[in-house]
Amino acid sequence: MTTEHARQKPAATPTDESAVLEVTGLDVHYGPRRRRRRALHDVSLSVAPGETVGIIGETGSGKSTFARTVLGLVRPSAGRIVIGGEDVGAYGTRQWRRLRRRGVVQYVFQDPLRSLDPDLTVEESLSEPLLIQGVPRQEAADRVRTFLARVQLSEDLLDRLPGELSGGQRxxxxxxxxxxxxxxxxxxxxxxxALDSANRVQILQILKDLRAAGTALVFISHDLGSVAGVADRIAVLYQGELVEVGAARDVITDPRHVYTRLLVGSAPTLRTASADRAERDRLRALLHA
Ligand SMILES: Nc1ncnc2c1ncn2[C@@H]1O[C@H](COP(=O)(O)OP(=O)(O)O)[C@@H](O)[C@H]1O
Ligand SMILES: [Mg+2]
Incomplete structure (x- = not known):
């Protein structure tokens, strides 16, 4: 009963000093006062060092809003965000920029053209954050080549611009x-x-391999199948609220919330747990009742 409750409606977690990300009671609204629309309500989530947490939910459930708020691009109307022990709630643009520059938190968006400067070569793009941190030039060059190999790209691409790469390479x-x-x-x-299935599989494998490196990942997707193989824990967002959080295996094999059951039942790659059409219709009716 207690575990069920914890997974049904994640309670505000007590402040965890060791967490790399701790979000408590996050509320985000869009629009002017008279037409305010709620995008996130009372979202609490804590991510441990080196952990991969998947956040899944349908389009419009608030996933990108969560990402953008944690990255300081959207201001919450309530709640607390602690990143690497720093309470970033009152941070202004400059403090956020410094936090990102110190390399505490980084991001990858669906469209790589949004996370890459179109005027920088691959080599410049990869070495820039290192040089900003004061890593010596030669060491930065070595590190760039190491990471290029980790993402399975050839050194021949180092002098290319983003526009001269395929979507998967970008x-x-x-x-x-x-x-x-x-x-x-x-x-x-x-x-x-945005990737074709071959690239998708390869990048998911790369992310899985990189988990061991000690960096915590928050991996957001509308596709449970993509998240399932990578995440240690899965959090389910439904209409701006976290309705279920648990170990990936538990959420997939024994989903508690009706919406999660529907997601699991609809994921073609999780065929073993896949519900038949009648079951999906039944769950959908429950959800919209
Ligand atoms: N900049 C914005 N201004 C107003 N409403 C927004 C804005 N961004 C998102 N929304 C709304 O907030 C809700 C959540 O959107 P979003 O976080 O993008 O969801 P997701 O990434 O899960 O598809 C949606 O109803 C969306 O229309
Ligand atoms: Mg989105």
């Missing part, structure tokens, strides 16, 4: 750039959603 560069400083936390918002 997203690998974004992943390498986010990880090259070995940050404490990387937020990935739909990192594989």
């Amino acid at each position: 997203q690998r560069v974004s992943v390498a750039r986010a990880l090259v400083t070995e940050p404490k936390l990387v937020i990935l918002d739909e990192p594989v959603s």
Whole structure:
């Protein structure tokens, strides 16, 4: 009963000193006062060092809002965000920039053109965050090559611009750039959603391999199948609220919330747990009742 309750409606977690990300009671609204719309309500989530947490939910459930708020791009109307022990709630633009520059938190977006500067070569893009941190030039060059290999890209691409790469190559560069400083936390918002299935599988494998490096990942996707193989824990967002959080295996094999059951039942890659059409219709009716 207690575990069920914990997974049904995650209670505000007590402040965990060791967490790399601690979000408590997050509320986000959009729009002017008279037409305010709620995008997130009372979201609490804590991410441990080196942990991969998947956040899943349908389009419009608030996933990108969560990512953007944690990255300081959207201001919450309530709640507390602690990143690497720093309460970033009152941070202004400059403090946020400094936090990102120190390499505490990095990001990968669905469209790599949003996370890469179109005028920087692959080499410049990857070495920039290292040089900003004061890593000596030669060491930075070595590190860039190491990470290029980790994302399975050839050194021949070092002098290319993002516009001269394929979508899959660009997203690998974004992943390498986010990880090259070995940050404490990387937020990935739909990192594989725009890729073909071969690239998707390869990048998911790369993310899985990189988990061991000690960087915590928040991996956001509308596709439970993508998250399932990578995440240690899965958090389910439904209409702006976290309705279920648990170990990935538990959430997939024994989903508690009706919406999670529907998601699991609809994921073609989780066929073993896949519900038949009648069951899905039944769950959908329950959800919209
Ligand atoms: N900049 C914005 N201004 C107003 N409403 C927004 C803005 N961004 C998102 N929303 C709304 O907030 C809700 C959550 O959106 P979003 O976080 O993008 O969801 P997701 O990433 O899960 O698809 C949606 O109803 C969306 O229309
Ligand atoms: Mg989104």
